[in-house]
Amino acid sequence: MSHIKNEIHEALLNKNGFYRDLNSYYFNCEGSCFTLLPDKGKGHYWFYSYKNIFLISVLDFVLYEDLFIEYPNGNYLSLSYYESISGTEFEPYYKFAAPCLKGHFCNNNPYKCIFHKNIPVRCISLIVTPEYCKEYIHAKNSQQYKNLAKAFSNLDSVPDFPELIYLLNQIKNCRFSGISAKLYYESKVMEAISMIVQKINATASSSSAKRVAPQDFESLVSVTKYIDKHFPLEIKLDALSKIACMGTTKLKYTFKAVYNCTISDYILNKRLKKAEYLLSSTDLSISQISQSIGYKKAGSFSEIFRKNTGLLPNEYRKLSSYNSYSPYKPLDELNFQ
Known part of the structure; x- marks a missing residue:
């Protein structure tokens, strides 16, 4: 976890207007506290890390300007509880609506x-x-890690999880020091993971009646492959229905059951993801990007982009920066024994 602490958190915090605050008493002294520069905002970012195993962070600040953050490529699982926030995640797109729980599996992507x-x-x-999974959960191969990653990723679909939120607040309020802090944080991280796995398994069991037949799933794969290749074009529901060999009503229902979004949202996310890439890594004009992803008018594209990300395309381009550096190995290269 030393990479996560030193090469990600400290570097990003220093880059984005935070400074190491050795005199802060807002959080546990066992961790590291960073405070926003007065011209950037007010508040703090605290984190505690242990070896190459786990990291806990507490954010409590207000910004005076929008802040775009890109964490380098890595392999990790994350769980976040947002009590208050206004913002957007990219790839995939997700607009925060606090209070909310968010699970994330990062598999060598920023x-x-x-x-x-x-x-x-x-x-x-x-x-x-x-x-962490190898040492504490005895995940002996990448598939076991991927199963845990799936549980984290499915956390967004859990409608109510007060016991996990209570546990996270316990972690936030801990003021133990030395070995007591280490043991406390270790036990709480393990407890949180146990809760997540149990909750996801229970949720999956209760929704077994909604499972999609194997042949229908294969049909949906054909539909998504078609969309992935043709999303800049106008895609008719009737055409997708023929590809899936099912009626439009059944197609919409099964698609939502499997992908947890509508067909329209899936197409929109494909377009926005492509736009985000073009904005951050090319010099194409807004008009050129608009046409390349299926919008004839740049104004229409700009409004849709703003509605879903909170930024106009030019604002996103200004804030974003392309970063190809990665201190991590791909998941498949990790040495599980």
């Missing part, structure tokens, strides 16, 4: 998000690595 100004960011997060 994590990008934007925090909007003038709205308090209050969050408690846990990050665990494959090394």
Whole structure:
């Protein structure tokens, strides 16, 4: 976890207007507290890390300007509870609606998000690595790690999880020191993971009646492959219905059951993801990008982009930066024994 602490958190915090505050008494002294520079905002970002195993962070600040953050490529699982926030995650797109729980599986791809100004960011997060899973959960191969990653990723679909929120607040309020803090944080991280796995398994069992037949799932795969290749074009529901060999009503229902979004939302997310890539890594004009993803008018594209990300395309381009550096190995290269 030393990479996560030194190469991600400290570097990103220093880059984005936070400074190491050795005189802060807002959080546990066992961790590291960073405070926003007065011209950037007010508040703090605290984190506690242990070896190459896990990291806990507490965010409590207000920004004076929108802040775009890109975490480098990595392999880790994260859990976050947002008590207050206004912002957007990218790849896939997700607009925060606090209070909310968010699970995330990062598999050697960057994590990008934007925090909007003038709205308090209050969050408690846990990050665990494959090394943690090997040592504490005895995940002996990458498939077991992927199963745990699936549980984290499905956390967004859990409608109510008060016991986990209570546990996260216990972590936030801990003031133990030395070995007591280490043991406390270790036990609470393990307890949180246990809760997540149990909750996801219970939720999956209760929704077994909604499972899609194997042949229908294969039909949906054909539909998504078609959309992935043709999303810049106008895609008719009737055409997708013929590809899936099912009626439009059944197609819409099964698609939502499997992908947890509508067909229209799936197409929109494909377009926005492509636009985000073109904005951050090319010099194409807004008009060119608009046409390349299926919008004839740049104004229409700009409004849709703003509605879903909180930023106009030019604002996103200004804030974003392309970062190909990664201190991590791909998941398949990790040495599970």
